[in-house]
Amino acid sequence: MSDVTVRHGRPNHWLKAAAFTGLVIGALYAGLPVLWMLATSFKGNGEVFAVPPKLITPGFSLDAYTAILTDPARLRFFMNSYIVAIAVTLLTLLTAMLSAYGFSRYEFPGKKLINIAIVSVQAVPPITLVIPYFGLMVALGLYNTYPGLILTHMVFTLPYAIIMMTAYFNTLPRELDEAVKVDGGNAWTALWRVLVPISVPGIVAVGVYTFMISWNEYLFALTLTRTDAMRTVPIGIQLLMGQHSYEWNQMMAMSILGSIPVLLLFLLFQRRFIGGLTSGAVKD
Structure with missing residues (x-):
């Protein structure tokens, strides 16, 4: 045995x-x-090309971080990224919750077609939309503005957010809505007083995902802005590549600083983020 x-x-x-x-x-x-x-x-720019390469060098230096954190122009990149990413996240969540409640709780003409259109947007390569969005933003007077970047980012964050929030609302029993109506409430009350509070894991998952997408977006942030005053962090990193030299240590320092907000978000909301993804993926 x-x-x-x-x-x-x-x-x-x-x-x-x-x-x-x-x-x-x-x-x-x-x-x-x-x-x-x-x-x-943490290296000097000259030490980056040392032969043989060394992971840790004796010349530990904070010069790259000092150069970035004391430069108002580079700090502006971070401020722009925060403004755009936070605005995109809040507007996407608000629109997604309202849309998802309608898709989850009501039947209306064209519902399936609209769902197909939302899913189809996810399949469109963003690069194919650069020229149309550039022309549209110029025509609307939104080129090189915060609203132009925010609206463009929402085109790519909103479909996923609606799909996820709809799936999450579908897991919540309709009896909750009916109980609110029995107590004299309406659909608005059911959404904000009942469904939203118990949907926090799903909202956090969608919010973290949306923030990451907007924070790291490069293509449209480059195309739809003209001045350094409107550039975001990914573009700021790219601007450290000069014609004759690259500031590798500053590029790495700025990349580390640019990764911190997303990393902190994930660490703070890790359990709710994972719980929201799994709850939205399974329907009882």
Whole structure:
């Protein structure tokens, strides 16, 4: 009996060992570039090209961070990213919740066609829309403005947000709405007083995703802005690439600083984020 147990236990043991080894290799593959970026941000620009390359050098320096955090023009990039990303997140959440409630609780003509259109928008490569949106923003007088960037980002964040919020609302029983109506309330009351408070995990998941998409967006932030006063962090990093030289240490420092808001958001709302994704993906 013990021999059988051992024989059957060995494959399981090796399978776990192989899975653990694969996870370690994957973690190193994903984490080493980030570690190298962090180490480079604490080097002088000349040390970046040292041969042989060194992860840690004796010349530990904060010059790259000092150059960025004391430069008003570069701090402006961060302010622009915060303004655009926060506005996009709030407006997307508001619009998505209202739209999702309608899709989840009501039947109306053209509902399926609208759903198909929302899903189809997700399949359109953003680069194909650069020229049409450029012409549209110029015609509307929104070129090189916050509203122009915000509205453009919402085109790509809103479809996913509506799909996710609709799936999440579908998991909530309709009896909740009926109970509110029995107590004299209406659909507006049911949405804001009942569904929204118990949908916090789904709202957090959509909000974090939306913020990440807007914060990291590069293509339209480059195309729809003209002056440095309107540039966002991804464009600010690209501007550190000069014609004759690259400020590699400052690029890495700015990349680290630009990663912190998204990282903090995920760490603060990790449990709600994962819970919202799984709840919106399963319907009872």
